[in-house]
Amino acid sequence: MLLKSTPMDISVKPLRQVDIVSVSGRIDSATASEFDNALKGLLERGRKRIVLDYTKLDYISSAGLRAMLSGLKAAKNGGGNVVLVNVNTRIADTLNLVGFHSLFLQFTDLVDAVDSF
Amino acid sequence: MSIKRQLVVPAKHDQLAKLALFVATGAEEVGFDDGEVNRIELAVDEACSNIIDHAYAGSVGYIQLEIEIEPDRSLTIVLLDQGQPFNPESVPVFEPCQSLDQMRIGGLGLHLMRQAMDDVCFEFGVPGMGNRLTMVKNL
Numbered sequence: 001m002l003l004k005s006t007p008m009d010i011s012v013k014p015l016r017q018v019d020i021v022s023v024s025g026r027i028d029s030a031t032a033s034e035f036d037n038a039l040k041g042l043l044e045r046g047r048k049r050i051v052l053d054y055t056k057l058d059y060i061s062s063a064g065l066r067a068m069l070s071g072l073k074a075a076k077n078g079g080g081n082v083v084l085v086n087v088n089t090r091i092a093d094t095l096n097l098v099g100f101h102s103l104f105l106q107f108t109d110l111v112d113a114v115d116s117f
Numbered sequence: 118m119s120i121k122r123q124l125v126v127p128a129k130h131d132q133l134a135k136l137a138l139f140v141a142t143g144a145e146e147v148g149f150d151d152g153e154v155n156r157i158e159l160a161v162d163e164a165c166s167n168i169i170d171h172a173y174a175g176s177v178g179y180i181q182l183e184i185e186i187e188p189d190r191s192l193t194i195v196l197l198d199q200g201q202p203f204n205p206e207s208v209p210v211f212e213p214c215q216s217l218d219q220m221r222i223g224g225l226g227l228h229l230m231r232q233a234m235d236d237v238c239f240e241f242g243v244p245g246m247g248n249r250l251t252m253v254k255n256l
Contacts, residue, residue: 007134028130028162029133029166059137061133061162061163062226069220072217093152094229097156097213097228098228103217
């Protein structure tokens with residue numbers, strides 16, 4: 001399936017202890033800084049339990065992977081975590097290529113992801 | 118019979134999606150499945166990001182992308198730029214590992230390019246062309 005080149009969109013849904021960050025479209029060098037800033041913004045406010053909802057994410061490049069890793073390290077240093085939900089096969093393959101599949105907990109159900117904290 | 122196409126764009130990050138779509142269309146015509154198309158997109162994205170960030174490093178320039186489609190056989194991608202030469206040997210080798218503490222992110226882009234493609238060849242100062250990166254993926 002050929003995917004249209006969609007821009008990235010981010011929304012953050014704060015729950016009591018967990019934030020759900022939903023990302024759609026493409027995370028590449030053009031958009032990764034916005035993604036990185038969203039994660040850093042949460043972490044700087046002490047919000048260190050993050051669910052990345054990738055249900056509508058089509059593509060991620062190394063720029064996005066760097067932001068993910070940076071976010072994960074900061075969250076874990078503060079006693080939190082970053083987990084993933086609904087990772088499609090394209091994104092899963094990219095994560096596998098760089099060994100990230102062993103670093104991030106992955107879920108297929110949003111409730112399970114939130115309950116993991 | 119092979120099909121050749123060319124796209125020239127300003128070396129800017131907002132052109133990456135356009136470059137990716139151009140290459141993905143060609144990759145589908147060769148016959149690659151969705152997973153391989155994603156990997157080919159990744160290789161081109163990483164290569165073009167390197168050109169924008171390191172070869173041109175903020176200065177004005179262009180990226181010339183050429184693809185050669187051989188249906189049921191291969192996709193050849195050639196990227197040309199007139200920026201500063203980029204020495205891939207100077208980039209640390211990325212090594213995926215299990216430990217978060219040990220994970221170092223340097224060289225990630227090159228790692229993805231080499232994982233995605235069968236051949237990756239850098240040439241610098243090619244007369245009349247500048248820097249040339251050739252990547253080949255066989256079906």
